[in-house]
Amino acid sequence: MNSECPLLVIQCKFHEAGCAFKAERLKMKDHLSNSTEAHLNALCDLVYARKKQLENQRERIQLQKEHIQLQKETLLLQKQEIIDVRSRAANGEFIWRITDFTRKLMDAKSGRAAEPRISEPFYTHSHGYKMCAGLWLNGVGTGRGRYISVGLQVQVGEYDSIHKWPIYPRYTFTLLDQRGDHKDRKDISAHFEPQCISRPSADRQLGKGARRFVLQEDICHGSYCKDNIVYLKFQVALKQPPSGFFRV
Numbered sequence: 001m002n003s004e005c006p007l008l009v010i011q012c013k014f015h016e017a018g019c020a021f022k023a024e025r026l027k028m029k030d031h032l033s034n035s036t037e038a039h040l041n042a043l044c045d046l047v048y049a050r051k052k053q054l055e056n057q058r059e060r061i062q063l064q065k066e067h068i069q070l071q072k073e074t075l076l077l078q079k080q081e082i083i084d085v086r087s088r089a090a091n092g093e094f095i096w097r098i099t100d101f102t103r104k105l106m107d108a109k110s111g112r113a114a115e116p117r118i119s120e121p122f123y124t125h126s127h128g129y130k131m132c133a134g135l136w137l138n139g140v141g142t143g144r145g146r147y148i149s150v151g152l153q154v155q156v157g158e159y160d161s162i163h164k165w166p167i168y169p170r171y172t173f174t175l176l177d178q179r180g181d182h183k184d185r186k187d188i189s190a191h192f193e194p195q196c197i198s199r200p201s202a203d204r205q206l207g208k209g210a211r212r213f214v215l216q217e218d219i220c221h222g223s224y225c226k227d228n229i230v231y232l233k234f235q236v237a238l239k240q241p242p243s244g245f246f247r248v
Contacts, residue, residue, distance in 0.1 A: 090123030130157030151209025
C-alpha cells in the first residue's frame with residue numbers, strides 16, 4: 001500500500017547524488033521535471049567524485065604493491081645474508097632442538113602431522129655443500145610405528161657449481177643425553193656412509209639415513225627428553241673419493 005500511496009512522503013530518486021528534496025509522491029513528478037539540469041549536474045559531480053576515489057584507490061594499491069615488493073627484496077637480501085653467515089661459520093654439524101616432543105610424536109602417530117619434518121639448512125664447511133636433516137617421529141619403512149627415523153639430504157646449494165662431484169660423505173646421527181652430570185651421559189649414535197652422492201637437482205635430491213635409529217619409548221622414558229625437549233645432532237664428514245672419481 002505504501003509503495004502506491006500518493007500522499008506518502010518520499011525522497012528524490014537522486015538523493016544519492018546529493019538532492020535533499022522530499023515531498024509527497026504526487027508532487028515528486030513536478031520536482032523531477034523542474035530539476036533536470038540540477039540533477040544532471042549532481043550526477044556529473046557524483047561521477048567525478050567516484051572517479052577520483054577510484055584513482056586514489058589505484059594509487060594506494062600501487063604504493064602497497066611497491067611496498068610489498070620492497071619487503072620481498074629485503075627478505076631475500078636478509079635470507080642471503082643469513083646463508084652467507086651460516087656458510088662462513090659452517091663445520092658440518094647441526095643440532096636440532098625439538099620442542100613439545102610428546103605432542104609432536106602423538107601427532108605423527110595419529111597422522112595429524114605430515115612427515116618427515118625438515119630442518120633448516122646447514123653446510124659441510126665454509127661455502128660448502130648444503131645439507132638438511134629429515135626426521136620421521138613415527139618412523140619410516142622398517143622403523144614405522146616403533147622407532148624414530150633420521151636422515152640427511154644434500155640440497156641444491158648456492159656454491160654447487162664450484163664444488164667437486166660426486167661426494168663421499170659419512171653421516172653421524174646422535175641423540176643427546178640430557179643428564180645433569182655429563183659423566184653419566186650416554187648419547188646414542190648411528191653412522192651411515194652412502195656409496196656416493198651426485199650433484200643434486202631441483203627434482204632429484206635423495207636422502208640417506210637410519211630407519212631404526214632409536215625406539216620411541218627409549219626417548220620418552222629416558223633422560224633424552226627433558227622438559228619435553230629432545231636434541232638431535234647431525235654431523236657430516238667428507239671422505240676422500242676413490243682415485244680418479246671426481247666429476248665437476
